Amino acid sequence: GAGVSQSPSNKVTEKGKDVELRCDPISGHTALYWYRQSLGQGLEFLIYFQGNSAPDKSGLPSDRFSAERTGGSVSTLTIQRTQQEDSAVYLCASSLEPGLAGGPGELFFGEGSRLTVL
Amino acid sequence: RKEVEQDPGPFNVPEGATVAFNCTYSNSASQSFFWYRQDCRKEPKLLMSVYSSGNEDGRFTAQLNRASQYISLLIRDSKLSDSATYLCVSYNQAGTALIFGKGTTLSVSS
Numbered sequence: 001g002a003g004v005s006q007s008p009s010n011k012v013t014e015k016g017k018d019v020e021l022r023c024d025p026i027s028g029h030t031a032l033y034w035y036r037q038s039l040g041q042g043l044e045f046l047i048y049f050q051g052n053s054a055p056d057k058s059g060l061p062s063d064r065f066s067a068e069r070t071g072g073s074v075s076t077l078t079i080q081r082t083q084q085e086d087s088a089v090y091l092c093a094s095s096l097e098p099g100l101a102g103g104p105g106e107l108f109f110g111e112g113s114r115l116t117v118l
Numbered sequence: 119r120k121e122v123e124q125d126p127g128p129f130n131v132p133e134g135a136t137v138a139f140n141c142t143y144s145n146s147a148s149q150s151f152f153w154y155r156q157d158c159r160k161e162p163k164l165l166m167s168v169y170s171s172g173n174e175d176g177r178f179t180a181q182l183n184r185a186s187q188y189i190s191l192l193i194r195d196s197k198l199s200d201s202a203t204y205l206c207v208s209y210n211q212a213g214t215a216l217i218f219g220k221g222t223t224l225s226v227s228s
Binding site for chain 1: 163
């Protein structure tokens with residue numbers, strides 16, 4: 001089935017390098033989220049895109065992190081000058097239009113991109 | 119106060135046991151709540167949505183207490199396959215993004 005697709009599935013990089021992580025949401029889903037999950041930790045919200053509205057960037061941990069969503073579909077999360085504490089699994093999720101009470105319904109997650117910064 | 123807080127556990131129970139998890143949330147205006155399940159090294163998947171006074175799905179019951187700002191998940195007749203981390207989800211203060219708790223780990227043994 002055409003679920004949320006993320007690439008790369010694994011990325012090992014050296015400290016100070018830039019990385020790009022890609023998310024291809026389910027077709028027709030207007031809402032797209034990025035989260036990250038460190039080993040043994042919960043999901044940390046990073047950024048949220050909804051249609052053509054300005055994204056909610058309130059979860060981005062520093063200005064080294066940025067994300068864009070082109071054409072309302074594919075999204076790219078960019079981490080500049082990576083640090084060892086950036087090592088985590090970066091999860092993307094998408095959902096349909098806001099539903100009950102103005103919020104999104106079920107989030108469908110990709111399998112994540114595991115980033116290791118040496 | 120964190121936006122969504124959960125007891126991390128772990129909860130270790132035998133098969134057939136009933137177990138309950140609680141979660142507190144800080145956004146009193148949030149209208150929607152969810153429980154997600156995450157298996158080891160897998161992505162989270164929706165277990166149940168929780169609206170108004172709560173709902174039931176088979177062995178799983180979710181309750182919402184708006185006055186105390188907490189939701190609960192009750193699992194009856196636990197199965198080995200229920201072993202996972204259960205994530206409580208609510209909206210952030212801005213009402214725009216879904217925020218996950220750190221999860222409660224359940225281990226069901228035979």
